[in-house]
Amino acid sequence: MKGQKIGYLGPRGTFTKMAVDSLFDGGSFISYESIPACLDAVEQGEIDTGVVPLENAIEGSVHLTIDYLVHQVNQSIIAEMTVPIKQHLCIHPDHADEQVRKIYSHSHAIAQCHQYLHKNFPDAKLEYTASTGRAAEIVGEDGKGTAAICNALAAEEYGLKIVEENIHDYDNNHTRFAVVQKTPKTLKVKDHPVSKHKTTVMVTLPKDYVGALHQVLAAFAWRKMNLSKIESRPLKTGLGNYFFLIDVDQPYDQVLFPGVQAELQALGCQLKVIGTYPSYQIEVPSPARKI
Amino acid sequence: MKGQKIGYLGPRGTFTKMAVDSLFDGGSFISYESIPACLDAVEQGEIDTGVVPLENAIEGSVHLTIDYLVHQVNQSIIAEMTVPIKQHLCIHPDHADEQVRKIYSHSHAIAQCHQYLHKNFPDAKLEYTASTGRAAEIVGEDGKGTAAICNALAAEEYGLKIVEENIHDYDNNHTRFAVVQKTPKTLKVKDHPVSKHKTTVMVTLPKDYVGALHQVLAAFAWRKMNLSKIESRPLKTGLGNYFFLIDVDQPYDQVLFPGVQAELQALGCQLKVIGTYPSYQIEVPSPARKI
Known part of the structure; x- marks a missing residue:
């Protein structure tokens, strides 16, 4: 899209900026000083799209991004980028x-x-x-x-x-970045291989009971839905109260996901879709060609 | 123990040092510049005990500690400390x-x-x-x-x-620190409440097959073993190969854990115990009393 406005966790020369340069085809790029500042800017409509580290980045904390997406703003992950870390x-x-x-x-x-x-x-x-x-x-x-x-x-x-x-x-050290939006808007991206389509969901349990997670996973397992990542995170209501962030290796659909959701709700759990999105693998050009 | 030698992720004034000061009763304290440097010093016998951030710390990456413990050194977690983050x-x-x-x-x-x-x-x-x-x-x-x-x-x-x-x-922001040793040696600690006894295990799956995690968790669930944390981490052999780090809310025993291990091995999985340890809750004194 002409005029796409993309915010990212800066400053110059970060891995986040490297990922942004590689993925997007044109637009204006605005650097933010922190993950919350970037996500706030998306929330307030200053920018259409935000790019923040999601896992294993040097400059950002995974947990901060996840917690802010879950607790502070109402945005969806609309794409992810995986970038090799080369020092x-x-x-x-x-x-x-x-x-x-x-x-x-x-x-x-x-x-x-x-x-x-x-x-x-x-x-x-x-x-x-x-x-x-x-x-x-x-x-x-x-x-x-x-x-x-x-x-x-x-x-x-x-x-x-x-x-x-x-x-x-x-x-084999990679960093994942989340591309987030509040209001869905098409992205103009360069030609990169989409390695797979993923859906990230957040599941909250009613209380910390024995075997709860096992029951949650059963709802995915019997439908043969593959989970590529699962992580428990504390809710901000105190120690011992957890939610689970689960990456499912398939796009959201109108049969399987609503089925999982209905079953989990019957068990007293809540399921929220954080995003369903393509995963882009970014290859970083060899530095020898650059200097 | 008289003469306990404790290394920690420095420098002065970090949350790690704060945790170390609060927990240990005497001994010599040595500051290290990075998580790997601290764990290497334990490995080489320069110090008896290392203290490194395990989750949500400002100064350290969770993933770095976990990955180094799993891939680089042969040490056990012998205690954990939970410290409130107050800025x-x-x-x-x-x-x-x-x-x-x-x-x-x-x-x-x-x-x-x-x-x-x-x-x-x-x-x-x-x-x-x-x-x-x-x-x-x-x-x-x-x-x-x-x-x-x-x-x-x-x-x-x-x-x-x-x-x-x-x-x-x-x-409700807390940081967890791991206390690690290569050779078991009794710690001399101050009087702190032990909130619970935990066991951390690492489970490696034979391949990325649908429902694998669900099957792993079933081995814990039918024994009514409560899991307080679970996280998938990539093996360093490439993207898509994961191991799972699981915190079980009970001390290691000679019946239930070996039973889980035997079942998982029959499924082609590996289970390694990273540590079974008390979890100390450290209360930070109000700064008003300090200045």
Whole structure:
């Protein structure tokens, strides 16, 4: 759509921005300082669409996104993006021959590269920054003897040189992002493979009784509906009161899902559909082609 | 035990340190820069005991702790601590009359106080720091017109004055910490209520088949074993391969758990006990009494 307005969890050079750049085909992009700020902007109609991390992101907490979607706003997930997390060691191009004495990054990124750093830079001082983008900014400003751990976009934004690619300890590390809307509006996206169609539901139990979850899952299992993720989260009414967030590996339909819902209601549970959406797999281009 | 050596995710003034101070009765405390570094130190015998965030902490990622425990080290959870998260607005005591123009904190803490900030400081500039402790340090150094969002311990460490208590949007926000050991050694802890005894198990499914989780939970349900938390996590072997982390609300025993294990093995699943342990509820003293 011409004129689509997309908000995302910023600032520049985050994995969220990388995902946004990869998925959307045109539109205006607005950076927000926090997940709640981005979701509030969607709620108040300042933007049509919000993009926030949903799982395993460096810059955002899963729980915060889920809790805010469930408790604070009335929005649906209309798409998800899965992006591989690739961390690189980046330096200032003018100081390529200097020994690296200090390495900047977000604490989660440093933790993700723990074994690499332990092996290759056992004596370097680690400095924690508020984001991987901020680490790149610092090294871009005053780069002598320093390096940043960041993604390729941040390296590009701040003019850094990638000296070692893919220094993260695990190769199969992905981040999921949720694309949310309050009022359904068609998205204009680039051509990406849709890996599958998913439906996310929230199930609240009447009380914490033995075997309750097993009974809930039975309603899906006997219909042969595959669940790809399940997570219990505390309700904000105190410890011990949980709701369940369940990803079902199929689109919402008018037979199976209403059947599940009716059965669960008969058991005293509530089921709310958080979204039914395509899941896009975003491939990040190799940084070598970028610099 | 005299001479207990306890490592924790630092630095000073974190919620982890607050939990450590509250639970342990004596011993030497060593701060580590990251979750993997702390768990590695336990693995290599540098310390007897490690304390790392397990859920909902500001400074640490749940997933990182779980994944490292499951994939990298061979340690058991021997206790857990639940600590309420209380965020306060803190200023430099010499600048109490200044208008607050800039507020420092970790991005998750700022997000947790989103509604408070929106209402009371709509025009203040938000500055993200690597930790809430670092925010307190910055305000302690150059406090004019600035405030930090941090806990009472960080305020005390850096000599700040708490001007507004409990500014977080949700009151029932808790953090869970895991106390881990490689070689079992008795802990000397202060007198805290043990809310319950729990057992955490990891279940791996042979393949992603429809209804698998339902079958796993049936093994617990027909034995009337209550599950207080369940979470699916990707195995590091690629997307779509999951294991399940399940908290059972009872101590390990020689009848029920081996029965579950035998049944699950017959179905082609693996069950590994990550720990059976007391859960301590730590009450944080009111900051008003501290300053």
